[in-house]
């Protein structure tokens with residue numbers, strides 16, 4: 001699992017590459033939270049297009065970051081075009097509370 | 112009738128989650144699964160193995176047994192641990208139920224297994240361990256040979 005974490009004004013943009021499971025989610029969680037809290041950011045954008053695998057550990061990771069966002073009165077958006085990831089997201093009910101965009105640009109514009 | 116079988120034992124380490132997925136995917140590949148079918152069984156195996164590590168052995172050291180059987184165009188997968196067991200299986204299977212909410216678990220594991228596979232059976236005894244048996248038919252293979 002490889003992630004890049006970048007600041008865009010008061011948004012935190014996280015791009016994933018590889019497999020997001022219980023094993024990889026621990027370190028990912030630490031990296032995201034550290035950047036988000038240390039820099040006092042507001043919104044989180046998760047680009048999941050590079051994921052080749054995700055299970056319910058990914059759902060737990062997204063839910064946890066979403067709660068942090070709510071606490072900071074921020075918003076969360078997801079960038080995705082991957083059918084497997086979409087299937088899990090749908091099942092989790094997360095798509096009822098988080099918008100999904102096809103590109104980073106559209107996610108940033110609409111947040 | 113086409114038949115095949117495999118059995119594997121490994122330590123309850125989180126780095127073995129991807130190992131278990133890859134093994135089952137490689138074994139299932141003889142059934143010519145579609146990409147979606149393959150990703151469905153990898154996800155289901157990942158859920159069961161992760162549960163054995165987090166809940167069964169509660170991050171301690173134990174052996175996880177993975178078995179897979181192919182009969183014609185169906186695969187049966189068994190994931191077994193000798194850990195703490197499940198007291199209330201019905202409750203455990205409810206969507207969003209988790210006994211470890213503080214660990215950011217979503218409680219979706221069994222729901223994912225049920226949805227992605229054709230059938231799911233759980234056998235468990237408190238203090239003795241848990242067996243998760245899942246089956247899935249692959250539509251891609253027409254057993255014509």
Ligand SMILES: Nc1ncnc2c1ncn2[C@@H]1O[C@H](COP(=O)(O)OP(=O)(O)OP(=O)(O)O)[C@@H](O)[C@H]1O
Pocket residue numbers: 056057060158162163166167168192194195196197203204208209210211215216217218219220221222241
């Ligand atoms: N192998 C097991 N041994 C003991 N208890 C288990 C086992 N598998 C599942 N459980 C119990 O069943 C509950 C539900 O499991 P499920 O996989 O659906 O959710 P979760 O693991 O808590 O969260 P998630 O899978 O979304 O990360 C668990 O919280 C746990 O209490």
Ligand SMILES: [Mg+2]
Pocket residue numbers: 056158161162219220221
């Ligand atoms: Mg689980």
